[in-house]
Amino acid sequence: MPERIILKPYDTYGVATFVVEGGVVYIGHFGGMQAPDGTRMRTIEEQTRQAFLNLDAALGQIGLSLKHMLKVTVILRNIVDFDAMHAVWQSFFPADYPARTTITSDFVEPTCLIQIEGIASTT
Numbered sequence: 001m002p003e004r005i006i007l008k009p010y011d012t013y014g015v016a017t018f019v020v021e022g023g024v025v026y027i028g029h030f031g032g033m034q035a036p037d038g039t040r041m042r043t044i045e046e047q048t049r050q051a052f053l054n055l056d057a058a059l060g061q062i063g064l065s066l067k068h069m070l071k072v073t074v075i076l077r078n079i080v081d082f083d084a085m086h087a088v089w090q091s092f093f094p095a096d097y098p099a100r101t102t103i104t105s106d107f108v109e110p111t112c113l114i115q116i117e118g119i120a121s122t123t
Contacts, residue, residue, distance in 0.1 A: 007058050017058060025064065025120040029075075030055045033112055040111075044081040047113045048088040055116060064120055069098040072118040079104050081113060 004016040019026040032041050032050025041047045056066045074085060082102060089100070098118065107115065 005062060007061055018062060020062075020122065023122045024070075025059075025062070025068070025122060027055070027118045027120060029115045029117045030058070031112055031115050033109065042111075044076075044078075044084045044113045045088050048085045049091075051114055051116050052088070052092045055118075059120065064122065066092060067096075068120040068122070069093075070119045070121055071099045071101075072116055074100060074102040075105050075115040075117070076102060077104065077107055077113045085114060 002019050002021040005018040005020065006014065007017040015028060017028050030051050032047040032052070032054055034040055035050055041050045052066065059065055059068065074089075076082065076085060085102070089097075105115075
């Protein structure tokens with residue numbers, strides 16, 4: 001039976017932050033519009049950095065880190081932000097990086113520039 005983990009403030013609608021099954025962690029979406037101190041992140045670089053910091057902090061709550069990532073899907077509001085996002089990506093994954101897909105989408109929140117989701121391993 002899959003284990004569903006809900007971590008606040010990441011999911012306030014009762015949607016699982018993580019679902020763990022058979023050593024695999026399926027990760028819901030993470031954004032980076034706001035720092036923990038309430039500071040608004042406005043640029044793609046700021047939001048990308050904060051999104052990965054948020055994901056890493058949440059993974060830490062279940063004993064994992066970004067090093068456990070197998071696959072990341074990056075969802076950008078604007079494809080023109082690809083190069084800036086990728087530069088920040090490289091600071092988090094300089095080597096042994098996970099597989100990545102990058103797509104574009106509109107978001108409910110107009111100031112949201114990036115969302116990330118993915119798959120991690122518990123080992």
